[in-house]
Amino acid sequence: MKKIGVLTSGGDSPGMNAAIRAVVRKAIYHGLEVAGIFHGYQGLIDGNIKPLERGDVGDIIQRGGTMLYSARCLEFKEEAGQLKAIEQLRAHEIDGLVVIGGDGSYRGAKALTKRGIPCVGVPGTIDNDIAGTDYTIGFDTALNTVIEAIDKIRDTATSHDRSFIIEVMGRDAGDLALWAGxxxxxxxxxxxxxxxxLEDMAERLKRGRDRGKKHSIIIVAEGVMSGQDLQVKLLEMGIETRVSVLGHIQRGGSPTARDRVLASQMGAKAVELLLQNNGGKAVGMRNHEIVAHDFEEVFEESPEFDNEMYKLSKELSI
Known part of the structure; x- marks a missing residue:
C-alpha cells in the first residue's frame, strides 16, 4: 500500500471535511501518498483526481459540506461504469480507497473491493441510518440545527397560540425526528x-387545548409523510396548524465538536485498515469504541432503533 484515494459520495454532511483531513494527514504520517477524488464516483469515472498534501486540508475541519464535492452517479451502478473507475484507479496507481458517505456509497465501495481495490467506508450522513455504528458523521450537527429551529418556532407558536408541524429529514429513519423531538x-x-x-393524536391536541394549552409542536419525519400532507389530514379533524419544512438547512453549517472528533477518529481508522490491507470494511462506533464491520454485515443488519427513547418522549409529552 503506497497510495490511497479518498472520495465523498451521496448527500453531504457536516464533518465530512474533518474526515477527509484525518484520512490525508494519517496517511501522510505513515508515509503514504494521497489522491483526492472530486465529485464522488462520477469524478472517479471521469478521472477528476488530484494529489492531496497536508496543507491542502488545512483550515477545513470547521467547515461544513465537503471540499471534494459530491454527486450522484447512475453510471457507476453498472458494470461498465465500475470498470472505468478501476481503470482510473490503476492509471493513478491508487492501491486503496476511503469512501465517505451512506448506504449507496458503501455499495459502490463493496463493488470496487470485489474487483481488487480494497475500500473502507466511513459513515457520513445526517440520517444516522447506517447499521454497525451508533452514530454517523453529521447527525449531531444536524440534530442541533433542528433543535435550534424548534426553539425559535416555539417562540412564535407561543406568541400566536398556534400548533406547528415541523418536517425534518431522515429518509426512512426516524432518529433525527426522535432525538430532536x-x-x-x-x-x-x-x-x-x-x-x-392521527385520530388519537388529534384528540390529544384537543384535550391539551381544553385544559388551557395554547400551542403544540409536532415533529414529522419525511419518511412518514410531508408536513403539508399532515396539515391537510389534521385540518379534516378540526386541528389548524402551520407548517415549517426545514429542508437542506439541516445538512449545512459548521460541524459540532462531537462530529469533528468522530470524523477524525473514523477517518484515521479507515487508513489503519488499508495499511493492514483490510478492505471491504465499514468503520463505525459502538459503545464509544471505533470498530469495523464487513460491508455484508452492514447491509444485512438494520440500524438499531431506540424504542425506549420513543416511549419516553410519549410519557413526557402528556
Whole structure:
C-alpha cells in the first residue's frame, strides 16, 4: 500500500471535511501518498483526481459540506461504469480507497473491493441510518440545527397560540425526528419505525387545548409523510396548524465538536485498515469504541432503533 484515494459520495454532511483531513494527514504520517477524488464516483469515472498534501486540508475541519464535492452517479451502478473507475484507479496507481458517505456509497465501495481495490467506508450522513455504528458523521450537527429551529418556532407558536408541524429529514429513519423531538420538548413525534394514529393524536391536541394549552409542536419525519400532507389530514379533524419544512438547512453549517472528533477518529481508522490491507470494511462506533464491520454485515443488519427513547418522549409529552 503506497497510495490511497479518498472520495465523498451521496448527500453531504457536516464533518465530512474533518474526515477527509484525518484520512490525508494519517496517511501522510505513515508515509503514504494521497489522491483526492472530486465529485464522488462520477469524478472517479471521469478521472477528476488530484494529489492531496497536508496543507491542502488545512483550515477545513470547521467547515461544513465537503471540499471534494459530491454527486450522484447512475453510471457507476453498472458494470461498465465500475470498470472505468478501476481503470482510473490503476492509471493513478491508487492501491486503496476511503469512501465517505451512506448506504449507496458503501455499495459502490463493496463493488470496487470485489474487483481488487480494497475500500473502507466511513459513515457520513445526517440520517444516522447506517447499521454497525451508533452514530454517523453529521447527525449531531444536524440534530442541533433542528433543535435550534424548534426553539425559535416555539417562540412564535407561543406568541400566536398556534400548533406547528415541523418536517425534518431522515429518509426512512426516524432518529433525527426522535432525538430532536425529545430534546425540543415536542408534543408529538411521527417516525417511520412506529405506527401512528392521527385520530388519537388529534384528540390529544384537543384535550391539551381544553385544559388551557395554547400551542403544540409536532415533529414529522419525511419518511412518514410531508408536513403539508399532515396539515391537510389534521385540518379534516378540526386541528389548524402551520407548517415549517426545514429542508437542506439541516445538512449545512459548521460541524459540532462531537462530529469533528468522530470524523477524525473514523477517518484515521479507515487508513489503519488499508495499511493492514483490510478492505471491504465499514468503520463505525459502538459503545464509544471505533470498530469495523464487513460491508455484508452492514447491509444485512438494520440500524438499531431506540424504542425506549420513543416511549419516553410519549410519557413526557402528556
Amino acid at each position: 425529545l430534546a425540543g420538548g415536542a408534543e408529538t413525534i411521527l417516525i417511520p419505525e412506529e405506527p401512528h394514529d
